[in-house]
Amino acid sequence: MGKRDRINKKLAEAIKEEKEELNESRRYRKKNKRKNLFKKFMTFIFIVGTICCMVGLFLLYGPKNGFRDWLITTAMSTMNHQYFATWFYNNETIEDCLNRNSISAFSGASNTNNITFIDYGSMENIEYDNEYERQVLEKKPNNNDYKIIKIKGDKYTGILAVIYDPSRIEVVTAQNLGSEGQYLTTISENNNALVAINAGGFNDPNGNGNGGYPLGITISDGKLIYDGAALPPKQNGGLIGFTKDNKLFLGDISSKQALSKGIRSSVSFGPYLIMNGESVDVSGNGGGGLAPRSAIGQRKDGIVLFLALDGDRTMGRGATYADVLEIMENYGAYTAVNLDGGTSTGLTVHHKYVNDPTAEKGGHRSRQVPTAFILKADDSDDGDYSIVANKIN
Numbered sequence: 001m002g003k004r005d006r007i008n009k010k011l012a013e014a015i016k017e018e019k020e021e022l023n024e025s026r027r028y029r030k031k032n033k034r035k036n037l038f039k040k041f042m043t044f045i046f047i048v049g050t051i052c053c054m055v056g057l058f059l060l061y062g063p064k065n066g067f068r069d070w071l072i073t074t075a076m077s078t079m080n081h082q083y084f085a086t087w088f089y090n091n092e093t094i095e096d097c098l099n100r101n102s103i104s105a106f107s108g109a110s111n112t113n114n115i116t117f118i119d120y121g122s123m124e125n126i127e128y129d130n131e132y133e134r135q136v137l138e139k140k141p142n143n144n145d146y147k148i149i150k151i152k153g154d155k156y157t158g159i160l161a162v163i164y165d166p167s168r169i170e171v172v173t174a175q176n177l178g179s180e181g182q183y184l185t186t187i188s189e190n191n192n193a194l195v196a197i198n199a200g201g202f203n204d205p206n207g208n209g210n211g212g213y214p215l216g217i218t219i220s221d222g223k224l225i226y227d228g229a230a231l232p233p234k235q236n237g238g239l240i241g242f243t244k245d246n247k248l249f250l251g252d253i254s255s256k257q258a259l260s261k262g263i264r265s266s267v268s269f270g271p272y273l274i275m276n277g278e279s280v281d282v283s284g285n286g287g288g289g290l291a292p293r294s295a296i297g298q299r300k301d302g303i304v305l306f307l308a309l310d311g312d313r314t315m316g317r318g319a320t321y322a323d324v325l326e327i328m329e330n331y332g333a334y335t336a337v338n339l340d341g342g343t344s345t346g347l348t349v350h351h352k353y354v355n356d357p358t359a360e361k362g363g364h365r366s367r368q369v370p371t372a373f374i375l376k377a378d379d380s381d382d383g384d385y386s387i388v389a390n391k392i393n
Helices: 003-061 066-076 091-100 131-137 184-190 255-260 321-330
Strands: 146-152 157-163 169-173 193-198 217-220 223-227 238-243 248-251 263-269 272-275 293-299 304-310 333-339 347-349 371-376
Touching: 066 091, 131 146, 157 193, 157 347, 169 184, 169 217, 169 238, 169 263, 184 193, 184 347, 184 371, 193 293, 193 304, 217 255, 223 255, 248 293, 248 333, 255 263, 263 333, 263 371, 272 293, 272 321, 293 321, 304 321, 321 333
Parallel strands: none
Antiparallel strands: 146 157, 157 304, 169 371, 193 347, 193 371, 217 223, 217 263, 238 248, 238 263, 272 333, 293 304, 293 333
16 A cells, blocks of 8 residues: 555545544534423423412412302312312311302292283383393294393303293103103204203213103193102202293192192202292302303293303303393393203204203203203294394493
């Protein structure tokens, strides 16, 4: 090998060694860069996690009661998700919260004598006391059966159905009552309903009930259909029924007493909200937290109100008992009661949901339910079924 070859070889080796050192340096820098990025990411996660923990602890145990009351009352009002409250709070804290957020209970039964039916169709130049009265009494053209009014609150939306002829309101049941319930749309179709709303509660072990076993007393067409398990004491309710003279009756009575009083249709639930024109006392949110709600009421002039209120599927949305009470008061209810709510909440017009229900398994429908209040269709029905916007701010 000549001198020049040896020089070229050494030069090539030097270049190769320099390249290897350069590549090693690059690999080192890349490795360090990845380590630094990982450290920064972990630091960011730690900071965010710490902030979330601090916010969570502040909401759970801070000086303000809002979030704590919402969590406890919403969880404890369920039969199967009370652990959301018991995970974080002891029995003393839970009891204190429920005492601050409660609803009074009525004793006795409603007096239907003060409900007097008024034929507004024979009147001229009706003077409305307020905007709510106008919405109820100003009928849609060509529809003397019912009127649909949109309801909107800070944390809920909903639908109020105004029913003008209570003689056509019935309690109907799922076809296989005692075995399984049905979706409200199916119950509506099977019973030729113009309007339908879910009604009484049902046995729901571990949240897996199928709506087949109603609680309390179910009467339809003057006959006892089902006499099920009693309502939980906290429900502050009982029988919800229409008499043979089409007046809404509330009372914690037996099935035998109900039939002897001439109750033609009934379910059971609660709490009662307005009885004989007197509203319950509500402390805080009433103890039921925020949830979708269903309710029924009757005005002193005999007009019946079906109400369905929805949340929007996000935390902290829904209606309280106080919200339901306020709406029923605004629209003139003389008698009113909370119906089964949550994922059972549903209101249909011509067999289609007009509220926004969300069953636990998803989809635009409520859960299967055992019973419904319906407005039965008759041969004269060909009216305007459009939804009327609520213009009240």
